[in-house]
Amino acid sequence: EVQLVQSGAEAERPGASLKISCKASGYNFPNYWIGWVRQMPGKGLEWMGVIYPDDSDTKYSPSFQGQVTFSVDKSINTAYLQWGSLRASDSATYFCARSMNSAWDFDTWGQGTPVTVSS
């Protein structure tokens, strides 16, 4: 069974750094793009970008370029989303998802990681 399991909820202060994870199982992790999607409280989905685990090729949406960093550790089939300095506006639920094709259609999603940034 293809599965993505994300790390648990986080609560941080503004200015803190944070790295959340997305562990894949049930398929050949290096060969499928992983995407990240933000959902702010009560709002819609926002496409953040994708990373190809095999070579770490990364595509960021302009809205998120320079604000977050995608990375992977192929040895443990895990993708990461990280912030160097959190802001209150980063409070949201973040989903990772596996792309089923080169068009970046996401056929499997993680359960989401809620991130709260508050002083």
Place this chain on the structure above:
Amino acid sequence: SSDLTQDPAVSVALGQTVTITCQGDSLRSHYATWYQQRPGQAPILVIYNMNKRPSGIPDRFSGSHSGDTASLTITGTQAEDEADYYCNSRDSANYPLRMFGGGTRLTVL
């Protein structure tokens, strides 16, 4: 504009047919993908490549496309179809990146 526009809310009577639309310039060149999101849950892929259904998605869900508009149709709507529906397609201004529409809240009466 590179946006994808959806009606914020649509309602349908149980057992009836409903169509949810998504409009945007990028749809003149690229197909739409549709995701369903029930409250408190992760999204689910329901339609990709305009009209293809992943394994496990009921055949009452179908997709279509004309000009700058993509449509998701649910035939014989069930109570469990009550959810938010998001279209997704290429962002023509930032190709090959993708973007979501604002979402449509479907209420089943």
